[in-house]
Amino acid sequence: NAGVTQTPKFQVLKTGQSMTLQCAQDMNHNSMYWYRQDPGMGLRLIYYSASEGTTDKGEVPNGYNVSRLNKREFSLRLESAAPSQTSVYFCVTPGQNIVGYTFGSGTRLTVV
Amino acid sequence: GDSVTQMEGPVTLSEEAFLTINCTYTATGYPSLFWYVQYPGEGLQLLLKATKADDKGSNKGFEATYRKETTSFHLEKGSVQVSDSAVYFCARSGGSNYKLTFGKGTLLTVNP
Numbered sequence: 001n002a003g004v005t006q007t008p009k010f011q012v013l014k015t016g017q018s019m020t021l022q023c024a025q026d027m028n029h030n031s032m033y034w035y036r037q038d039p040g041m042g043l044r045l046i047y048y049s050a051s052e053g054t055t056d057k058g059e060v061p062n063g064y065n066v067s068r069l070n071k072r073e074f075s076l077r078l079e080s081a082a083p084s085q086t087s088v089y090f091c092v093t094p095g096q097n098i099v100g101y102t103f104g105s106g107t108r109l110t111v112v
Numbered sequence: 113g114d115s116v117t118q119m120e121g122p123v124t125l126s127e128e129a130f131l132t133i134n135c136t137y138t139a140t141g142y143p144s145l146f147w148y149v150q151y152p153g154e155g156l157q158l159l160l161k162a163t164k165a166d167d168k169g170s171n172k173g174f175e176a177t178y179r180k181e182t183t184s185f186h187l188e189k190g191s192v193q194v195s196d197s198a199v200y201f202c203a204r205s206g207g208s209n210y211k212l213t214f215g216k217g218t219l220l221t222v223n224p
Contacts, residue, residue, distance in 0.1 A: 090156070
């Protein structure tokens with residue numbers, strides 16, 4: 001089944017630790033996005049990739065890095081986690097006809 | 113930049129009441145418009161969409177009409193049920209990178 005696979009689903013980090021959130025899609029679309037969801041803030045774009053080999057900052061990129069490894073995979077890295085990065089993270093890609101987006105199941109990250 | 117403004121919640125209704133959640137968007141370009149729903153503990157699901165002016169999206173009794181003249185995409189349902197209790201997000205996509213921009217979300221609680 002076509003979709004977006006995101007790992008891990010849950011993670012607890014200590015302040016200063018690093019981690020990478022993985023995302024893989026089989027929608028065969030060029031674009032991929034990382035969002036974070038916080039109560040009362042909606043979903044905010046962290047980084048996006050319009051095609052393999054390109055990445056651009058979104059609304060809230062500070063404290064994050066990304067890698068577009070190939071057309072399928074787009075990873076998000078926290079080099080030194082901070083409590084302000086406690087959030088739910090979603091990887092997203094447009095559908096085959098653009099109108100309709102497919103979301104990963106989300107990663108609930110807690111930084112203590 | 114692109115933005116979406118939606119009615120702040122929370123909204124509390126009795127079962128069978130009429131629902132309206134207001135949403136307005138910036139008119140840059142020719143965006144597609146979406147309503148997403150998030151049930152407790154779950155990810156986002158597409159509820160309905162519209163791709164051009166005067167289109168009406170509908171699903172599960174919910175409706176929204178793409179109004180270019182008022183830059184609005186208000187969500188309506190004639191008779192809500194307890195099972196409609198969720199957070200509702202209005203969103204727009206646009207630009208060459210198809211980025212989604214979300215409103216902050218509206219929490220709806222429907223009481224029996």
